[in-house]
Amino acid sequence: MIKLFVTDLDGTLLGQDHYIKNEDVDALKKMIEHGTPLAVASGRMDHEISEVLKRVGVNGHRVSQNGAFVFDNQNKPVHAKTFDPDLARRIVHEIDAEPMVKTVSTADETFTKEHSHWIDLISEQMFHDIIVKPELHELIGTKVTPSKITLHGEESDVIKAADKVARTFGEEIDSFISHETCVDMMPKNINKQSGLKKLIEGLGLAPEEVACVGDSFNDVSMFEMTPHSYVMSTARDEVKEKAGTVVDHVHEAIEDLDKKGLLKKQEQVVDV
Structure with a gap:
């Protein structure tokens, strides 16, 4: 069962001029409502990730600057690393x-x-x-x-x-x-995988309980940490070969996980 879904921003969830597809927004909201948390792992700054989450209308864990800074979804600092x-x-x-x-x-x-x-x-x-x-x-x-x-x-x-x-x-x-x-x-040793590992250690999750989607070379490290990796069809071939499944949109990755029975389902309320 997937207990954390991770998305990259630029070229993945975030398009040119900060455009976000409505289908991706809807899929993320539904996924979270059904019990699977979201994390954003990006080369962008933490405040930029927070702004994107605000625009999508959801809360999420944040791995910023390729793993240099990590915050959980309660805004608690998990990790920070700067240059000597x-x-x-x-x-x-x-x-x-x-x-x-x-x-x-x-x-x-x-x-x-x-x-x-x-x-x-x-x-x-x-x-x-x-x-x-x-x-x-x-x-x-x-x-x-x-x-x-x-x-x-x-x-x-x-x-x-x-x-x-x-x-x-x-x-x-x-x-x-x-x-x-x-x-x-x-x-050294700062990348999306290292940042996500710090995050999931604190959450008590195993790498195989994580799914991720990205599009560039800085996403390869997180592709390598889990068997549930998705890459955008616009990515270079060298990046595509590192991921498990090619998709055109973020919502397609979520839909694929759902079809495989790997996402939580919202419990049905039965009237007695």
């Missing part, structure tokens, strides 16, 4: 010459060194503005505590950057493509 300051400074220094947009995220803010058209485009897809700080590098480790460092750009540049980051920092960090336009760099 020296490592963060070394990363931003190393990537400074890359011809891509760089952002540094803390628990609740996103910073960059200089404004550009790309920054405006990125901000439009966020639920908050990116703060421009020309002196950003000097602030890291003092007034800015990074939890995620990101390179943004065209898909072809992102693929090359992801490979270079992996070669440069090796086993020191976790890094992955979280969207076709960005590469996320995280503290």
